[in-house]
Amino acid sequence: MTSSSRPTNDESRSVDYETIPVRVLIVGAGAAGARTAIQLVEQGLDPEDILVVGKRSHGDAHTTWARGGINGALGTHDPEDDWTIHAADTLNEGHHLNDPAKVEAVTRRMPALLRELDDWGMAFSRTDEGDIDQRYFGAQSFRRTAFAGDHTGESLLDTLVERAQSLSIPYRENVFVSKLLTDDGGDRVLGAAATDLDTGDFLLFDADAVVLAAGGYTSLYRRHSSRDDENTGDGPALAYDAGARLMDMEFVQFHPTGMVGARYGEEWDGRLVTEAVRGEGGHLYNAQGERFMERYSPDQMELDARDVVARAIDEEIAAGRGTEHGGVLLDISHRDPEFIRERLPRMYERFADLGVDMATEPVEVAPTAHYGMGGVVVDDAGETTVDGLYAIGETMAGVHGANRLGGNSLAETIAYGQVTGDAIAARLADWSAGSGADPSALHDAAGRHFADLASLAGSTGSIRPDALLDDLRATLWDHAGIHRDEAGLTAGLDALATLRERATGLDVADCTDRSFEFALNLQFGLTVAEAILRSAAERPESRGAHHRPDHPETDPDWRRNVVVERGTFGTMALSTAPVDEPSPAVRDALDAGYELDYHQLE
Structure with missing residues (x-):
């Protein structure tokens, strides 16, 4: 070293590293x-x-x-x-x-x-x-x-x-x-x-x-x-x-079953309630006591694909059939209490600490980005x-x-x-350490970056980076969440541009302070959020976890991957690439049509 x-x-000064x-x-x-x-x-x-x-x-x-x-x-x-x-x-x-x-x-x-x-x-x-x-x-x-x-x-x-x-x-x-x-x-x-x-x-x-x-x-x-x-x-x-x-x-992917903060406290909002609860036989009910997955997936029920179950829960809540706290009910109390404690020990302990006995009552859940x-x-x-x-x-x-x-x-x-x-x-x-490396290029690039970090630490702007991160999270949730459409995605990109402008005035303490870490997280987050929004706008169909009510069908011509790379002058350039075909052995398995039948569990 x-x-x-x-x-x-x-x-005017040097940065040590x-x-x-x-x-x-x-x-x-x-x-x-x-x-x-x-x-x-x-x-x-x-x-x-x-x-x-x-x-x-x-x-x-x-x-x-x-x-x-x-x-x-x-x-x-x-x-x-x-x-x-x-x-x-x-x-x-x-x-x-x-x-x-x-x-x-x-x-x-x-x-x-x-x-x-x-x-x-x-x-x-x-x-x-x-x-x-x-x-x-x-x-x-x-x-x-x-x-x-x-x-x-x-x-x-x-x-x-x-x-x-x-x-x-x-x-x-x-x-x-x-x-x-x-x-x-x-x-x-x-x-x-x-x-x-x-x-x-x-x-x-x-x-x-x-x-x-x-x-x-x-x-x-x-x-x-x-x-x-x-x-x-x-x-x-x-x-x-x-x-x-x-x-x-x-x-x-929005996991169907995250904890509902309005019920359990803000620090628990969105925390995962493992799919194992449903895998071990848990049922989903709306506030009216209906096992609503019968409407959306009568064959696979609660064990359908995550995007299907998450959208079903979201629709139940939007239709006014959710709980007062904004969720639905996940119930495994029909299983033996000892079975629950053995197979789901962490979940059982977590909810017991919050005053809920999973062996006798349901828990409240709603979709969460996962x-x-x-x-x-x-x-x-x-x-x-x-x-x-x-x-x-x-x-x-x-x-x-x-x-x-x-x-x-x-x-x-x-x-x-x-x-x-x-x-x-x-x-x-067969490659010796440092083969062909240019040490001057490495140190020149490092020096420039460390100078930027030194300038970031101690910035005296008026915007807290953690507050701006919260605004970024709200932007993605509102405009690139479970449902997306052209107007919302365009509005999301506009909001992102405003966030970028505000990020030029951050209030950051020294490199050991959490504000410094949050500022770096924010820089990463702005890049990734733009890639999400632009890619979602590029795909005019609904497929898997990408659901667009303005393009509700899956388009066979869009069996392509959206690729993002750096363009000129700091822009993002988008293109598409074709998807390869599986091997003959996997094609045979696909053609055989294997599928879970939920009712064999009951």
């Missing part, structure tokens, strides 16, 4: 980042050549909030299930905008990866025979979702962190990466610039390869299932700024169009298409962690 300084823009050389920098310490690091070491890379950085305490990534389960065609209860049917379900749920090769990369690998996690000590729930148990999730043809009670993400990350620590993989916590640095032509990534949020020190990571595993962008909505300071679009915004392309940004299907365009190895820059997990696009199959998010993180880890290890095996 070395210390360096570069002049600020006005040449620490330079940290590393072969592979992994940005994001959740399941995707951890699994990539593990794979690199298992493929022979020295742990000291890897560094995992996260902007929270180690082990406190958003992965822990994924509760319901992780998919893989083990066939524990349904031996006729296999990876091709899993792939077919994923493509059907994605309304066939998914990249079939990426879908197959995930579904083929998952049975073995689940068994590997079991070998590493993950606390899976078990059948009476001792096998990894599996439950139904929405829109799945068979019981394919492995789980650890209703704390699967937490158990998964604990397992991966323990494995990474056993391999002595280095990590740094509370580090905020604010810019990727490239060569002068923008063709190759050289490293990343960051701030230590504890000390306020600037950090330059000089890296041969950078992996973005920094999550998604749904906390840019007013009601969402994330913590406010996570899933703010860091990964897609960093990649876009570096010259990579984005795709499918209009597809934002997952961004879009993200960074990558090839089959997870590499972007910028040489040496990779994106995986919720940061990447391609696996989920227009709507994500429940249980596939955790699956994608570990499957592509393995895929990308293999690819980078093979690349570095």
Whole structure:
């Protein structure tokens, strides 16, 4: 490690920063980042050549909030299930905008990866025979979702962190990466610039390869299932700024069952009530006592696709059949109390702490922004169009298409962690550290960015960045929410332009203050919000999670992906790209027409 300084823009003073050389920098310490690091070491890379950085305490990534389960065609209860049917379900749920090769990369690998996690000590729930148990999730043809009670993400990350620590993989916590640095032509990534949020020190990571595993962008909505300071679009915004392309940004999944803040308190508004409640037999009722999914999906009921159930709930509330708090009722009290406490322990404890006994009464829920299907365009190895820059997990696009199959998010993180880890290890095996890198380009770009950060810290404007973030969330919720139309999207872009203008007058304290972090989140959020709004305006149809009442039908001619890239003079350029076809094995599974019949559960 070395210390360096570069002049600020006005040449009057220097900005000090620490330079940290590393072969592979992994940005994001959740399941995707951890699994990539593990794979690199298992493929022979020295742990000291890897560094995992996260902007929270180690082990406190958003992965822990994924509760319901992780998919893989083990066939524990349904031996006729296999990876091709899993792939077919994923493509059907994605309304066939998914990249079939990426879908197959995930579904083929998952049975073995689940068994590997079991070998590493993950606390899976078990059948009476001792096998990894599996439950139904929405829109799945068979019981394919492995789980650890209703704390699967937490158990998964604990397992991966323990494995990474056993391999002595280095990590740094509370580090905020604010810019990727490239060569002068923008063709190759050289490293990343960051701030230590504890000390306020600037950090330059000089890296041969950078992996973005920094999550998604749904906390840019007013009601969402994330913590406010996570899933703010860091990964897609960093990649876009570096010259990579984005795709499918209009597809934002609204989970049907988020907690209703008017009932449980503002701090709980939008927090996820896991799909496992419905997977274990929970029923949805409106305020009139009607099990309303009979109107919308009589065959699949509460276990239809998330977009279908979320829109049904939204319509019930809009029609005046919601609760006084603005939700509907989710009831699993018909199941045995011991069953509920065993299968849904975290949910049971959470509501018990709020004075609600799930074993005897329903809970109130409403749709909440939950997952961004879009993200960074990558090839089959997870590499972007910028040489040496990779994106995986919720940061990447391609696996989920227009709507994500429940249980596939955790699956994608570990499957592509393995895929990308293999690819980078093979690349570095015959490539000496720093090959062809231009150190002057790296330091020049770093110096300029650190000068900008130094100017941002201590800004004395009149606008608080957290307040502007709240306004941005309201803009997306109002104009690019469950329902979108041309007038609303146009109004949203106008509102976004006003927010950008207001963002020039921020009030920001020093680099250790939360206002500094919020200001950086805001910059990322403005970029991602524009990509969402423009992509949604570009797609004149309804498909999956993208619902446009002014274009209510699905248009076969729009079986295309919307791609976003940097245009001239700071503009966003949009184009479309065709979707590939699945392999013959997956096509056979699609043609067989497998489908969940909810009533077999009753």
